[in-house]
Amino acid sequence: MSFNLRLLTNQYWFRVLLSICLSVVVTLFGINRSYVWMGIAFSALLISIWWQLQLYRHHTRQVLFMLDALENNDNAFHFPEDQGTPESRQINHALNRVGHILYNVKSETAQQEKYYELILDCINTGILVLSDSGAVYQKNNEALRLLGLNVFTHIQQLNRVDSNLTELLSSCQPGDKLQTSFANERETVNLSIRVSDITVRKEHLRILALNDINTELDEKEIDSWIRLTRVLTHEIMNSVTPITSLSDTLLSLAKTKDEEIRNGLQTISTTGKGLLSFVESYRRFTRIPAPEPSLFYVKAFIERMVELGKHQNPNGNISFQVDVSPADLILYADENLISQVVINLLKNAIQAIGSQPEGHIAIRAYCNVAEEVMIEIKNNGPSIPPEIAEHIFIPFFTTKEGGSGIGLSISRQIMRLSGGSITLLPGKETKFVLKFK
Structure with a gap:
C-alpha cells in the first residue's frame, strides 16, 4: 500500500511539474514574441489542466459513489482494477480497499449492537x-x-x-x-x-x-409468617399440652359426687384438645415437604382435579369447562403438591358459587410467550371485594365461618417452593392464575 501511495504521489507531482514547465515555456515564447510556439505551448498547457480536472472529477465521482453505496448498505460496488491508466487502476484498487474496510467496520458495529441487544433480552x-x-x-x-x-x-x-x-x-x-x-x-x-x-x-x-419485586416481597412476607407461626405454635403447644394432660389426670381421680368439678375439668380437657387440633392445622403451613418435580401431562391432571371437584358439588348446579392448549402440554412440577393447590382453588370456587343457579367454573392451561406454563381458574360466583382481595394470601385470614384461613397461604407457599406464583387477577370475575417458570 505504501508503494502504491508513493507511486501515486510521484505521478501527481509529475503532472504539477509538467503544468509548471508548460507555463514557463509559454512565458518564454511570449517574451521572445514566438507567438506560434507560444500558442502551441499554451494549447498543451490547457490540455494538461483539462486532463487533470477530468481525472479529479472522475475520482471525486467514484468516491461519492462509494460513500452513497456504503450509506445504503450496498457493498456490491467494485471499481475495475484492470482497465484505464495505471494511475486509475491504482486509485480504483485503493477505493475498493477503503470501501471494504468501511463496510467491515459498519458490519462489526451492527453485529455488536445486535449482540448487546441479545444480552439485554437475556x-x-x-x-x-x-x-x-x-x-x-x-x-x-x-x-x-x-x-x-x-x-x-x-x-x-x-x-x-x-x-x-x-x-x-x-x-x-x-x-x-x-x-x-x-x-x-x-x-x-x-x-x-x-x-x-x-x-x-x-x-x-x-x-x-x-x-x-413481587417475588421478593412474597418470599419475605411468607418467611415472616412461617417464623411467626413456628413461634406461636411452639409456645401454644408447650402451654396447652400440660393443661390438657393435667385435666385428664384429675378427671381420672375425681369422684362422681364432685360433678361440678368434673364438668369443669371435662370442659378444660375438651377445649384444650380442640385448641391443640386447631394449632396442629396451622403447623402444616410450616411443614410443606420439599417438591419432588416430574413431568406430567396437564390435560389429564386437570381432568382428574375436575372429577374430584364434581364430587364436592352435591347440588349439581355447577358446570366445568376445561381448555388446555396445546393438548399435549407438559408441566415439570410436583404433581401431588400442585394438586393440593388446584383442589383448594376448586373447593373455594364451589363454595363461592354455593347454590347459585347455572354456576360455572372454567380452567384454562396454556404456554405464554415467555414459555411459562399458565393455569387459570375462574368462576362466575360473587367477586372478591378489593379490600378483602388484599389479604386473602395472609395466613389465618378468612371470611368463612369456621374457616382456618390457611388454604390460600399454603397454596402460595407450595407455588413458591415450586418456583412459580399464584395471583388473583383484579376484575369483576374471580380468576386465579398459577404461573410455572
Missing part, C-alpha cells in the same frame, strides 16, 4: 432508555413484559396501563431509586426503579432499570 432486569422528550430509544423484552406492552415507542403509551406510572417515569431524575405498583390485565406488578443518565451525541438520555 437479563431479568427491564431496561428503558428515554430521551428528555419521552421518546423510547431502547428497551428489552423484560421491560415490555413488566409494563404489559407489545409496542413501546413513547412514554405516553403507558397511559393505557397506568397514568400515574407515565407521570412517574416522565419526571424521574438520575440517581432516583423509586418503587411503584400498578395493575395490568394479568396481575398487580410491584416495581423498583433505578435511574441513571448518559449523553450520546450531545443528547441527554435517561437509563431506567426496572425490577419486579
Whole structure:
C-alpha cells in the first residue's frame, strides 16, 4: 500500500511539474514574441489542466459513489482494477480497499449492537432508555413484559396501563431509586426503579432499570409468617399440652359426687384438645415437604382435579369447562403438591358459587410467550371485594365461618417452593392464575 501511495504521489507531482514547465515555456515564447510556439505551448498547457480536472472529477465521482453505496448498505460496488491508466487502476484498487474496510467496520458495529441487544433480552432486569422528550430509544423484552406492552415507542403509551406510572417515569431524575405498583390485565406488578443518565451525541438520555419485586416481597412476607407461626405454635403447644394432660389426670381421680368439678375439668380437657387440633392445622403451613418435580401431562391432571371437584358439588348446579392448549402440554412440577393447590382453588370456587343457579367454573392451561406454563381458574360466583382481595394470601385470614384461613397461604407457599406464583387477577370475575417458570 505504501508503494502504491508513493507511486501515486510521484505521478501527481509529475503532472504539477509538467503544468509548471508548460507555463514557463509559454512565458518564454511570449517574451521572445514566438507567438506560434507560444500558442502551441499554451494549447498543451490547457490540455494538461483539462486532463487533470477530468481525472479529479472522475475520482471525486467514484468516491461519492462509494460513500452513497456504503450509506445504503450496498457493498456490491467494485471499481475495475484492470482497465484505464495505471494511475486509475491504482486509485480504483485503493477505493475498493477503503470501501471494504468501511463496510467491515459498519458490519462489526451492527453485529455488536445486535449482540448487546441479545444480552439485554437475556437479563431479568427491564431496561428503558428515554430521551428528555419521552421518546423510547431502547428497551428489552423484560421491560415490555413488566409494563404489559407489545409496542413501546413513547412514554405516553403507558397511559393505557397506568397514568400515574407515565407521570412517574416522565419526571424521574438520575440517581432516583423509586418503587411503584400498578395493575395490568394479568396481575398487580410491584416495581423498583433505578435511574441513571448518559449523553450520546450531545443528547441527554435517561437509563431506567426496572425490577419486579413481587417475588421478593412474597418470599419475605411468607418467611415472616412461617417464623411467626413456628413461634406461636411452639409456645401454644408447650402451654396447652400440660393443661390438657393435667385435666385428664384429675378427671381420672375425681369422684362422681364432685360433678361440678368434673364438668369443669371435662370442659378444660375438651377445649384444650380442640385448641391443640386447631394449632396442629396451622403447623402444616410450616411443614410443606420439599417438591419432588416430574413431568406430567396437564390435560389429564386437570381432568382428574375436575372429577374430584364434581364430587364436592352435591347440588349439581355447577358446570366445568376445561381448555388446555396445546393438548399435549407438559408441566415439570410436583404433581401431588400442585394438586393440593388446584383442589383448594376448586373447593373455594364451589363454595363461592354455593347454590347459585347455572354456576360455572372454567380452567384454562396454556404456554405464554415467555414459555411459562399458565393455569387459570375462574368462576362466575360473587367477586372478591378489593379490600378483602388484599389479604386473602395472609395466613389465618378468612371470611368463612369456621374457616382456618390457611388454604390460600399454603397454596402460595407450595407455588413458591415450586418456583412459580399464584395471583388473583383484579376484575369483576374471580380468576386465579398459577404461573410455572
